[in-house]
Amino acid sequence: MIAIGLMNVVGSATSCYVTTGAFSRSAVNNNAGCKTAVSNIVMSVTVMVTLLFLMPLFEYTPNVVLGAIIVTAVIGLIDLPAARHIWRIDKFDFLVMLCAFFGVIFLSVQQGLAIAVGLSLFKLLMQVTRPKTVIMGNIPGTDVYRNLHHYKEAQRIPGVLVLSIESAVNFANSNYLTERTSRWIEECEEEEAQEKHSSLRFLILEMSG
Structure with a gap:
């Protein structure tokens, strides 16, 4: 990465093309078992010899053959x-x-x-x-709180609503967050009433982003 970055910095001052490496070429190198940059030297010499002396042999090669080689090489990238x-x-x-x-x-x-x-x-x-807001639940036996929808073992504490706001709070989203938080509180109070738990007493906002 340092070498590619240095080549682009120097090349930008001399009207050179951007230095990069194609995914297909990298995939071919990987499938061939290449481990170090020495493989690029071997590849460069091979390409040079092919262009100078072997081009007549490849003149009538169908494009579908070249395409098949590329597809075979990059299929592993999926x-x-x-x-x-x-x-x-x-x-x-x-x-x-x-x-x-x-x-x-x-x-x-x-x-x-x-x-x-x-x-x-x-x-x-x-x-x-419109930042994402999720209800956080406590992992039993720990002080860790995680998303209730992503962690099945997480449990919500009765009477406490812990909301995580996954974005910075600013003027662009303040009204939306106010409305969304109000809806969360209403939904939580309805659930508490249905389950006959203690009413919602505390709202905790986790805003680390």
Whole structure:
């Protein structure tokens, strides 16, 4: 990373192209068992010899053959367990991932990435103006509080409502947070009444962001 950064810094002063490495090339190196940067030297020499002396042999190679090589190399980059994990954690992030995936496949790399970046910026704006609020529960036997929806062992303390605001509080979201907190209090009081527990007495706001 330091070497790539240094090359881009120096190259920017001499009108050079951006120095980078394609995912497909990295995948090919990984599948070939490459472990160090020495593999790039071997690859450079091989490409140079091919361009100078072997190009006539590849002149009539169909593009589908080259495409098959790339697909075979990058198929391992698709991480289905990671996609399932994103689905469980944040549905909107999963939507961004799908838009980027299908945008790159059916449109182009630039358009697919542009769609993903645009959706990510929209999510950031939504997080600022409508931050997520969750009820926190205590992990039995500890002083740790976690999201009730993510941790089955977490338990809410009767008479106490602990809300976590997962964003900074500012003028853009103050009204929304006031309304959302009021709704949480009403829902909590209804649950307490149905379960015949003590009425809600304390509201604790966790605003570490």
